[in-house]
Amino acid sequence: xxxxxxxxxxxxxxxxxxxxxxxxxxxxxxxxxxxxxxxxxxxxxxxxxxxxxxxxxxxxxxxxxxxxxxxxxxxxxxxxxxxxxxxxxxxxxxxxxxxxxxxxxxxxxxxxxxxxxxxxxxxxxxxxxxxxxxxxxxxxxxxxxxxxxxxxxxxxxxxxxxxxxxxxxxxxxxxxxxxxxxxxxxxxxxxxxxxxxxxxxxxxxxxxxxxxxxxxxxxxxxxxxxxxxxxxxxxxxxxxxxxxxxxxxxxxxxxxxxxxxxxxxxxxxxxxxxxxxxxxxxxxxxxxxxxxxxxxxxxxxxxxxxxxxxxxxxxxxxxxxxxxxxxxxxxxxxxxxxxxxxxxxxxxxxxxxxxxxxxxxxxxxxxxxxxxxxxxxxxxxxxxxxxxxxxxxxxxxxxxxxxxxxxxxxxxxxxxxxxxxxxxxxxxxxxxxxxxxxxxxxxxxxxxxxxxxxxxxxxxxxxxxxxxxxxxxxxxxxxxxxxxxxxxxxxxxxxxxxxxxxxxxxxxxxxxxxxxxxxxxxxxxxxxxxxxxxxxxxxxxxxxxxxxxxxxxxxxxxxxxxxxxxxxxxxxx
Numbered sequence: 001x002x003x004x005x006x007x008x009x010x011x012x013x014x015x016x017x018x019x020x021x022x023x024x025x026x027x028x029x030x031x032x033x034x035x036x037x038x039x040x041x042x043x044x045x046x047x048x049x050x051x052x053x054x055x056x057x058x059x060x061x062x063x064x065x066x067x068x069x070x071x072x073x074x075x076x077x078x079x080x081x082x083x084x085x086x087x088x089x090x091x092x093x094x095x096x097x098x099x100x101x102x103x104x105x106x107x108x109x110x111x112x113x114x115x116x117x118x119x120x121x122x123x124x125x126x127x128x129x130x131x132x133x134x135x136x137x138x139x140x141x142x143x144x145x146x147x148x149x150x151x152x153x154x155x156x157x158x159x160x161x162x163x164x165x166x167x168x169x170x171x172x173x174x175x176x177x178x179x180x181x182x183x184x185x186x187x188x189x190x191x192x193x194x195x196x197x198x199x200x201x202x203x204x205x206x207x208x209x210x211x212x213x214x215x216x217x218x219x220x221x222x223x224x225x226x227x228x229x230x231x232x233x234x235x236x237x238x239x240x241x242x243x244x245x246x247x248x249x250x251x252x253x254x255x256x257x258x259x260x261x262x263x264x265x266x267x268x269x270x271x272x273x274x275x276x277x278x279x280x281x282x283x284x285x286x287x288x289x290x291x292x293x294x295x296x297x298x299x300x301x302x303x304x305x306x307x308x309x310x311x312x313x314x315x316x317x318x319x320x321x322x323x324x325x326x327x328x329x330x331x332x333x334x335x336x337x338x339x340x341x342x343x344x345x346x347x348x349x350x351x352x353x354x355x356x357x358x359x360x361x362x363x364x365x366x367x368x369x370x371x372x373x374x375x376x377x378x379x380x381x382x383x384x385x386x387x388x389x390x391x392x393x394x395x396x397x398x399x400x401x402x403x404x405x406x407x408x409x410x411x412x413x414x415x416x417x418x419x420x421x422x423x424x425x426x427x428x429x430x431x432x433x434x435x436x437x438x439x440x441x442x443x444x445x446x447x448x449x450x451x452x453x454x455x456x457x458x459x460x461x462x463x464x465x466x467x468x469x470x471x472x473x474x475x476x477x478x479x480x481x482x483x484x485x486x487x488x489x490x491x492x493x494x495x496x497x498x499x500x501x502x503x504x505x506x507x508x509x510x511x512x513x514x515x516x517x518x519x520x521x522x523x524x525x526x527x528x529x530x531x532x533x534x535x536x537x538x539x540x541x542x543x544x545x546x547x548x549x550x551x552x553x554x555x556x557x558x559x560x561x562x563x564x565x566x567x568x569x570x571x572x573x
Contacts, residue, residue, distance in 0.1 A: 003038040006057060010038075013182050014055075014063065023055040039467050044068060044176055046169045046382055050144050050153035053095060060152045065100045065142075066107050066184035068154055071176030072138065073111035075168075082137050085159075086114035088201075090127035091142035092241045092306045093267035094152050097121070100142045104154075106186035109197035119202040121267060123241040123307030125419035128161040129213070130206045132414060138164075143306040146278035149271045161416035162385025166517065207245070213414050214249050214422055219340050221253065223436065224429060228254030231432045232297040235424075236261040236288045238277040239268040240305030245421045255428050259295050261287050271305075279304055279311025279407055282323055289313065289321050298440055299431045301424050308381075308418035309407035312427055314441045327360035327457045328445055329427065330403035334363055335448055336430040337401050337411060338370040347372070352397035354384045357516070357523060358533045358546040359405040362455040366448070372400060378499065378519050379535065381408050385416035405457065405546070453529075453550050456557040458565055460545040461537070462572065473536045473543050476572050480522055480534065485571060489563040491530055497523035530560065532568055543572070 001009070007024065014020045027033045037056030042049050042064050049068060051060045076083040087108055091101040098121075105115035116134060118127075124141055131139035139157035147153070156172065158164045164172070192198035218224060233250070235258055237243035243265060250258050263273050264287060271277040274284050279302040288300045292313075300313040300321075312324045324332070334353060341347035351372040355363050356379045367374040377383035384402040391397040392413065403409045408418030411426060431441050449455070464472045484496045486507070495506040497514045499521040504512045514523075521535040533546040547564045551557035 003035050006038040007034050010055065010057075020055045020061070020063075036466050041177075044071075044169065044173045046163060046166055046380060048153060048155040048163070050147065050151060052150050053152055060144075060154075062096070062100060062103050063181050063184070065154055066103055066186070067179050067181055068176055069104045069107040069140075070111060070179050070184045072140075072156060072172050073108055073113050074175040074179070075172045076113060076137055077111065083113050085135055085137040086116055088116040088118075088127060088130045088134060088136045088139040089142075090118045090122040090124070090130070090139070092121050092123070093239055093269055094142070094144060094305060095149065095269040096152060097142045097269075100152065100154070101140075102189075103186060104140055104142070105198055106189060106192060107184055109187040109192035109195070110185050112197070114197050114199065115192070116199050116201050116205075118206075119200050121241045123245060123303075123420065124155075124417050125308060125415045125421055126206060126210050126245065128157060128415045128417045128419075129210045130201070131157050131159060132161045132416075133206060133209060134201075141306060145306050146276065146280070146304040146309060148276050149269060157417075160385065160389055162389075163380070163382035163417065165382060165386065211245065211249055211252065213412065214425060215253060217411050217422060217425060218253055218429060219337065219344075219426075220429060220433060224254040224432060226254075227432050227436055228428075229256045231255060231257060231299075231428065231435055232295060233258045233428060233431075234261065234288050234292040234295065234297045234300045235259070236264045236284070236300075236302045237307070238264050238274060238279070238284055238302055238304060239266065239271050240277060240303060240307060242303035242307030242420055242424075246301070246303060246307065246424045249421055249425050250428055253425065255432070259291055259297065261291055263287050277305050279309055280326070284311065285313050285321070285323060292321075298435075299427075301427065303420040303424070304407075307420040310409060310420045310423040310427065311407055312441070316442050322442060324441075324445070325457060326403070326405040326407040327362070327455075329407065329423075330355070330405070330409060331360065331362050331366060331448055332430060332441060332445055333403070333409055333411075333423070333426050334401050335366050335444070336433070337426070338366065338372060340433070341400075342370055348398035348400070350397050351400045352387075352391060353400055354387045354402040356380070356383070356404045357521075358535075359403060360455050360457050361529060361531070361548055361550065362448075362452055363403070365452045369452070373397065376516075378516050378521065379404065381410075381418050383517075384410065388413055388416060405459065449554070453552065454554045454557045455548065455550045456554070456561040458547045458561050460547075460565055460569070461542045462545070463542050465541045469541050476543060477520060477522065477534070477536065480571070484522075485524070488524065488526060488532060488571075489560070489567040491526040491528065491560075491564070493524050493526060495525040497521075497525070499523070528560075530564065532564060534568070534572070545569070545572070
């Protein structure tokens, strides 16, 4: 179907929806916009769907949500008995999140699949926990995570509480593609409740148990009980779903001196105090830093709208504020967990940590120094969730900690996705412990660098929007595969890992398996423990470049990193 026909079809099919029709008519004389909205369907993958809000096949709207939900229902109903375990649905503070969640629940009900819908916004980790806690067959979160306010999304979780893997995503996609937009009906809400196909859930059913479980993750609960009130923290939920659970867990473990950024405390779908609600962005910390200076806090926490990511800012030795990278937070947490458990004698002999291939190699050194094996996965926390399940199934390793450089952290097994609540507790505990030593988290980080080497990591995103952008990304990856560089910024390429082909080709031409699931990712191993990784984003119109360097001092490592970044940019031009 060409874009004009698809556009006119929507005008016909949804004529009764005044808002949709008004949106479509507003672009009647904008052929480029029509093309962008209708040249393809919004893709569904392991990360679900994510896109700009608006009418059209390539936009986030209630019709794409309903269609995805019916496709999921059909997929689940291949096993009708298992499908009766139901689907848990959560949502964040974004525009139309509550409406999309309600539509999701009522489409499931119409298809005969029970829906458990939270009574108000909830973060990703609570949804992940709820799927396992309620023995549901699947879960859904309506969120676009840390994207700008014009986005929303739809993430699907398997029965293990992790996001669905590639095989399940392909199966769901097939059912979605075979489902007409007009064939997605809603059951009446009261009828759904009367038939037991819609159940509204909240604190009693899930939250209280989740918080109780998170409390068990404290490594030094006595320290928090004695010293927690002495630690001054500023926290911002950036208008998202972390406000209630993060404050609750900190309060209940004894960290009572928490100041919340009032301007960012309550849900706001426009995220009006920031450009993007992303704890990676320094702009998200402007108001928090102002408050921290007023109250004398030494550490700041920020969680994104669905509270799966945690950002941290700390006071340096000269009194300035420094935003820690996801890699730095991950390494501070990893070192704190392993060193403390080792001192306590509670570090398991078969301990395992997990990180993505694009996260810092510093973590590998830290884990090795404590006798903990580091496992690496593709980007996407679902793969870390899979490793946790594999450890449990085989009984050969005990999971201790997992993280991604994109500000995702986890120390539990009862959640299988990034957990900003869990991470907030642990980084607060680490800060309280450091304070008892007369140190800050910044001091701890510097000690780690002095011990293991100065690692510098840089992530560069090149945005390539629209149909032309998709073509360009494919061309870049194709060219790099056909003509891989032999050196980058003067550093010899020791090997090239092509995860799409499942090959590792060293500089002598020897080929072995890359050893991970197939994915459109290229990884260049360089001399001096440096590496470069290039991959198209699975959720945004971007191609991402990751650069990792290591040297005996921070200046040399930063210089080498900057040179590699420029060399890679030239390569992708």
